[in-house]
Amino acid sequence: MDESVRSGRPLDLTAAAAALKRGEFSSADLVNQALDRIERLNPRLCALSDVTADTARREAARADRRRARGVPRGPLSGIPVAVKDIIDTTPAVCSSGLDFLSDYRPESDAKVVRQLRRAGAVIVGVSASDPGAFGVRTAAVTHPQAPERTVGGSSGGSGAVLAADLAFAALGSDTGGSIRIPAACCAVAGLKPTRGRVSLEGVRPLVWSLDHVGPMTRSVRDLASVQPVLDPRYRRSAPADHQRSVRVGHAPEYYRDANPAVQAGFHSALEACRDLGAEIVEVGLPEPDSVIGIHGIIFCAESAAYHRSAFADRWDDYPPLVRRFLGYADDHTGADYVAAMRRREELTRGVEALFDEIDILMMPTLPVPAPRRDTETLTLAGREHEFTLAMVRYTCLFDHTGHPVVAMPVEVIGPGVAVSAQVVAPLGRDAAAVDFAQRLEKAMGLRIDYDVRA
Numbered sequence: 001m002d003e004s005v006r007s008g009r010p011l012d013l014t015a016a017a018a019a020l021k022r023g024e025f026s027s028a029d030l031v032n033q034a035l036d037r038i039e040r041l042n043p044r045l046c047a048l049s050d051v052t053a054d055t056a057r058r059e060a061a062r063a064d065r066r067r068a069r070g071v072p073r074g075p076l077s078g079i080p081v082a083v084k085d086i087i088d089t090t091p092a093v094c095s096s097g098l099d100f101l102s103d104y105r106p107e108s109d110a111k112v113v114r115q116l117r118r119a120g121a122v123i124v125g126v127s128a129s130d131p132g133a134f135g136v137r138t139a140a141v142t143h144p145q146a147p148e149r150t151v152g153g154s155s156g157g158s159g160a161v162l163a164a165d166l167a168f169a170a171l172g173s174d175t176g177g178s179i180r181i182p183a184a185c186c187a188v189a190g191l192k193p194t195r196g197r198v199s200l201e202g203v204r205p206l207v208w209s210l211d212h213v214g215p216m217t218r219s220v221r222d223l224a225s226v227q228p229v230l231d232p233r234y235r236r237s238a239p240a241d242h243q244r245s246v247r248v249g250h251a252p253e254y255y256r257d258a259n260p261a262v263q264a265g266f267h268s269a270l271e272a273c274r275d276l277g278a279e280i281v282e283v284g285l286p287e288p289d290s291v292i293g294i295h296g297i298i299f300c301a302e303s304a305a306y307h308r309s310a311f312a313d314r315w316d317d318y319p320p321l322v323r324r325f326l327g328y329a330d331d332h333t334g335a336d337y338v339a340a341m342r343r344r345e346e347l348t349r350g351v352e353a354l355f356d357e358i359d360i361l362m363m364p365t366l367p368v369p370a371p372r373r374d375t376e377t378l379t380l381a382g383r384e385h386e387f388t389l390a391m392v393r394y395t396c397l398f399d400h401t402g403h404p405v406v407a408m409p410v411e412v413i414g415p416g417v418a419v420s421a422q423v424v425a426p427l428g429r430d431a432a433a434v435d436f437a438q439r440l441e442k443a444m445g446l447r448i449d450y451d452v453r454a
Helices: 013-022 027-045 053-069 111-118 156-163 180-186 220-230 260-275 288-310 320-331 334-354 387-391 396-401 430-444
Strands: 048-051 080-084 122-127 169-174 189-192 212-217 247-250 279-282 360-364 377-380 383-386 405-414 417-424
Touching: 013 027, 013 220, 027 048, 027 053, 027 080, 027 122, 048 156, 053 122, 080 111, 080 156, 111 122, 111 169, 111 220, 122 156, 156 169, 156 180, 156 212, 169 180, 169 189, 169 220, 180 189, 180 405, 180 417, 189 220, 189 430, 212 220, 220 405, 220 430, 247 260, 260 279, 260 360, 260 405, 260 417, 260 430, 288 320, 288 334, 288 396, 334 396, 360 430, 377 387, 383 387, 405 430, 417 430
Parallel strands: 080 122, 080 169, 247 279, 247 360
Antiparallel strands: 048 122, 169 212, 189 212, 189 405, 360 417, 377 383, 405 417
């Protein structure tokens, strides 16, 4: 049995908020329990790169005083939350995983952090990321349930925070899949919102035209509690007709190189959609290799433009992976970049046009379950792929098109490890994606083992 269940602590945010409202415990109780777990587990997991215990306790006490006085409470009042360390969060060190920023303490909070705090959230710390948010494995972080496997990245710390029950929600960022990949590897849920719906003010850039910020939680239903705090327009994006049968599209050719476990788990999710009364429709998507091609050009050009300008004298201080990515920018011309951007517009129109025939689009999040943490290449359908490109293979398309996507576990593989599926909705219909994913979550009834074994 999960430790949080034994101790009486609810497993997800929704249950915790309801119990706080009923007065079953105080916010101070909840936060102190989170901080105790952090003190005990984080030295081994390294999920949080900095802990803000003193301010968290003060915020929890403030939430309890407001509750005692009957002051109207925000939707996250008294709930422990973590924030990825590329997002300015006071008074934490927000190093973005870069050693030469290890003394950077922002003077003010990013807009999304201000929104969380206005909603009553208690920030317990900042979660570790890959250096500069480059990469998909957050190597410094240990998987709480399966220490031999990667937690994914670059929001790997946020995924591990949730899987270790150190907070009820965490913010991540997604440029090629960096919310959805760790959500998949850590068997939690994550939302990459419609591009532009969540502020990037106070967020360290990676690729300005691809960067998204969004929530990660242990259940899909919790996403619906956090996202309205970050996006005031969220509720207006809900589906208008809950009675009509939902048309769910999938593209078998798109994920044909997924390994057998992923194929089986994803098809179980499609069967669950049928059980919900959905009509399953086959659709076409561009070949993942063609998307990877333009992703690499845009990613490297824009990340190099930022880092070479912001830290021109720190080249030797970057880790090899980051220098390699930044160096790739020199392999392409401005004309290559323009052509890639034009191709992106075509991809966006093509994906959006699918929603004339379907309501929801689904595919696996990753072509494999969470790989070993030391993996350098992945073999898919007999073909070897570089690790990073294999991990973003099914995800990066939607950073380019900007569509809202929920990543959610759909079949348990082992302790803390599951097959993950993406649920995609039309542009601006973020609540439609979360709504359907929540229905699917309820129908599948998975129980994820979050006992910490690391």
